[in-house]
Every structure is written in C-alpha cells, then in structure tokens.
Amino acid sequence: MLENNVAWKQDRILSAHRGDNPMVLAKMKSGFAVLGDTQFLPGYCVLLPSVKVDSLNDLDVKQRSDYLLDMSIIGDVINEVCHPKRINYSIYGNTDAFLHAHIFPRYEWEPKENIPKPVWLYAQEKWTDSKYLYSIDKHLILKEKLIDKLKERIKQIY
Template structure:
C-alpha cells in the first residue's frame, strides 16, 4: 500500500484515503497512531489544517477539546489503560493535532513519570508495533463503536 496519505494526513482523512482513520468526529478525525507500542494511542486531527487551538473560534475550540476527551473515554473503555495523557504540541508537525496516549501499569517504572515522546527511538520505529489494519482493525472497530455511541450529534 502506498503511504502518500502521510504527506497530508488531514486531507487524506477528508478524502477517505488515510487508513488510520477511526471515526469522523464533530471537530475532525480520530486516527490511530502510526506506532502502537502503547496500544490505543490515538490522534485527533482537525477538520481543516490550522496552526493552533488558539486560531479556532470558541465553539470550534469547545468541539475539539470535547472530541479529544471523548476519544480518551473510548481508549479507556476499549484498551483499559491505567490513565490517559493528553498532549497538544505542534512543534514537529506544525498544525493543530492532539495526541491521546494510554498509559499502562505494565510500562517500565522509569518510564511512567515521563512523557511518552521521551520513549527511546526504537519504540517509534519497531515494525512489530507499527499500525496495520490486520493487527489493529478490531481495536479500531471497538473505538469507532464507542465514539459513535457517545459523541454528540
């Protein structure tokens, strides 16, 4: 499968060519993270590319942050992590997007107090945990069902 969709993740989600899309939400798209070393790591992409949360209207901000929390609820329900970490940075990918990271009791104790993005490089490139529909499709369907049942119209 071509990975051209990665060059513009938001537009490919809008066009239906981004295979990581879990669900369309009011503010944008819930997608599964490229690496799943923490099963259920998701990202909320906005409907249209924008630089930051502060560039949205108050209603759009409310929708985005509510969708982010609903995505966290879905991960809690489906993946049963110990907790959820929410992260909006935009330093590497210079557009608004929110990472929703599950954190697990089985993570190494030295990792638990640190942000996910400080995991060593090999976690971010291990083919064993890379996204694939074959390995992650069932989890995506469960997340999709939760989001569908709990998102406002």
C-alpha cells in the same frame, strides 16, 4: 496495503476528508479521530482538525470547545476499550506544524522508569521499529472496537 501505500501521510487531514486515510476511526464535530501510527501503547490516537490551522489558538471559542470536547471523547473511548491506568493528552505542533492532539493511554505494565515520564521519552525504536507500527494483522480488532465505541459515543453526545 497500508505499509506500502503512504501517500495519504503527505496531508493526513486532506486524505481524511477524501476518505483515503486508513487510520481514520470516525469523523467528529471538530475533525477526525485517527489511530496512531505506532501502537506500543495500545489505543494511542490522534485528533486531526477539520481545517488545517497552526494551533488551538487559531480556532474561535466554539471551535476550541468542540475540539477539546472531541479530544476528551476519544479519551473516554480509549478508557472503555483498552482499560489503561490513565489518559495523557498532548498538543504540540513542533514537528508536524499544524494543530493535532495526541491521546495516549498509559498502563500499569509500562516499564517503571517510563511511568512518570512523557511518552516522548520512550526509546526511538518504539516510534520507528515495524514491530510497534500499526498493522492490520495486529491491530484490526482494536481499531474496530475503537470505531464501534466512537460511533456509539458520538450518537449519544451529538
């Protein structure tokens, strides 16, 4: 069960390559599209690179182009499946010190005080409370829809 077996979290990229990262949606040209651990904004995804590097600047120009294109493809798919108002893209690497991109859908129904702010300013409970964390029971249908659309989009583009 996902909640009880978290060894894959120790190295999310390696576990994606091994096939035991349960959050993987699709292998992309530059890495892996994965579902975010928390789903208080339904459809939140992360793009993990194929090779662990510190930042986007550690990739050559072609790798950067592939990575940024893949990031936007994930955004397209979230738009198709979840119908948010917009998509926010973020690359930091401050807490998890390796390249990874957050792709957040933003919705009209979000609390008015949160709409103009970055998602990181949501209350800590949104990131840690089990009622917001990914679970197969609550999110499997969403995950399957994202997988299907990603596979479809990848075939069209690559």
